[in-house]
Amino acid sequence: MLSLQSAFPLLAIAVSWLAWNDPQPLLGWNVAVIPLLMFIMFCMGLTLRAQDFRRILRKPEPVAMGVTLQYLLMPLLGWLLVHLLALPDEVALGVILVGVCAGGTASNVMTYLAGGDVALSISMTLLSTLWGVVLTPWLLSFYASASVSIDILAILLTTAKIVVLPIIAGIAINHYFPALRQAVNKQLANAATVAILAIIAIVVALNADEIATVGVMTLLAVALHNLLGTALGYTLARWRGFTEVECRTIAIEVGMQNSGLGAALALQFFTPLTALPAALFSVWHNLSGALLASWWRWQTRRRIRQLQTASGGVSKTDNAKP
Numbered sequence: 175m176l177s178l179q180s181a182f183p184l185l186a187i188a189v190s191w192l193a194w195n196d197p198q199p200l201l202g203w204n205v206a207v208i209p210l211l212m213f214i215m216f217c218m219g220l221t222l223r224a225q226d227f228r229r230i231l232r233k234p235e236p237v238a239m240g241v242t243l244q245y246l247l248m249p250l251l252g253w254l255l256v257h258l259l260a261l262p263d264e265v266a267l268g269v270i271l272v273g274v275c276a277g278g279t280a281s282n283v284m285t286y287l288a289g290g291d292v293a294l295s296i297s298m299t300l301l302s303t304l305w306g307v308v309l310t311p312w313l314l315s316f317y318a319s320a321s322v323s324i325d326i327l328a329i330l331l332t333t334a335k336i337v338v339l340p341i342i343a344g345i346a347i348n349h350y351f352p353a354l355r356q357a358v359n360k361q362l363a364n365a366a367t368v369a370i371l372a373i374i375a376i377v378v379a380l381n382a383d384e385i386a387t388v389g390v391m392t393l394l395a396v397a398l399h400n401l402l403g404t405a406l407g408y409t410l411a412r413w414r415g416f417t418e419v420e421c422r423t424i425a426i427e428v429g430m431q432n433s434g435l436g437a438a439l440a441l442q443f444f445t446p447l448t449a450l451p452a453a454l455f456s457v458w459h460n461l462s463g464a465l466l467a468s469w470w471r472w473q474t475r476r477r478i479r480q481l482q483t484a485s486g487g488v489s490k491t492d493n494a495k496p
Contacts, residue, residue: 185367186464189375190457194386197379207376210369211279212340217366218286218296219344220355226293236291236416240277240298240424243410245309247428248273248403253317255395267318267444268451269395271436274313276306278432279336280460283370287363288467289474290423296341298427306432310439320444374460381453388454396454400462404429422470430459 193200230237252273256266277299285295314320348355378385407428411421436452 185371186374186461189371190378190461193375193378194382197382200376200379203372203376204380207373208336210373211283211336214283214286214366214369215279215336215340216344217362217369218282218292219341220348220358220362221286222293222341222345223348224345227297230293230297235414236294236411236420236424237297237301239411239414239416240294240407240427241302241305243407243424243428244277244298244302245274245305245313247406248399248431249313249317251399251402251406255398259391259395261391261395262447264445264447265389265392265395265451267320268436268440268448269392269399270318271314271440271444271448272396272431272433272452272455273399274306274310274317275432275436275439276302276310277427278430278434278459280370280463281427281430283366284426284430284463284467285423286366287370287464288422288426288470289419290426290470291419294420294423295427298424300338302427303432306435310435370460370464374457374464377456377460381457384450384453385457388450392451393454393458396451396458397462400429400431400455400459404462404466426463426466430463431455433459 249270250273252270255261256269261269279299282292282295282299284290286292404425408421408425411424416424433452433455436455437449440449440452
């Protein structure tokens with residue numbers, strides 16, 4: 175039977191197409207995006223325990239590498255792409271602006287759906303967000319000769335509301351009411367999948383006009399930015415000798431940006447055209463992340479089946495011996 179998780183890429187493409195063709199019914203749902211993200215974070219919190227974060231503290235190297243690659247790779251890739259593709263100045267600034275932002279909460283969702291290390295992903299998102307207070311404006315000035323002032327308190331409060339509080343609530347229920355968590359455990363992945371599909375549909379609907387008029391080179395820049403960041407994040411993490419789960423988590427975290435912050439900064443300090451790459455990135459990285467998460471989840475399940483089959487074969491051989 176086809177599960178929601180295994181059908182996720184097809185469903186993501188389907189809801190994106192429907193939302194793009196008829197965005198009107200979803201235009202008033204923009205206020206639902208943050209509550210839906212909070213719900214997803216709460217679901218993830220129900221799968222976590224305090225010791226998961228203590229484990230991260232005992233082995234900080236993956237977190238450090240993920241955050242370092244976030245701010246080394248993505249800004250540099252953005253700068254290279256806008257020059258290689260000769261993008262117009264306003265669009266080029268938007269691509270670079272996305273590259274200098276922190277990791278987005280969507281990375282936590284995709285890590286969860288991919289069967290990655292959710293505690294590691296959340297730790298990297300929080301740390302990159304905190305570093306972004308200093309690094310985002312500095313790197314933007316370095317790569318694009320532009321300067322912005324960022325409302326530090328607003329970013330921290332938003333991150334706390336969307337990520338930290340729901341996660342803590344989920345962990346608390348997991349700890350104090352294990353029976354409740356056990357009762358809903360089998361439905362958590364399905365619930366999170368439905369929520370992220372709703373977010374994808376809303377984001378596409380809100381950006382339907384921009385998507386319809388976007389140039390090929392802009393779309394190519396956005397796609398390559400995400401794909402190269404993800405691929406290089408995975409490759410460099412493997413080179414450093416991290417586990418497969420850690421490599422997948424770092425790859426997703428590096429490749430997926432806080433494009434919502436990029437769009438907000440572009441609209442506040444620059445032009446609507448500068449916000450276009452961030453809007454496109456919001457759509458693209460959810461689709462590419464959904465495909466990648468499903469692929470890795472399928473690989474993991476196949477590996478588990480292979481191990482179970484091999485274990486069964488050994489068991490039968492042992493039983494056959496006198």
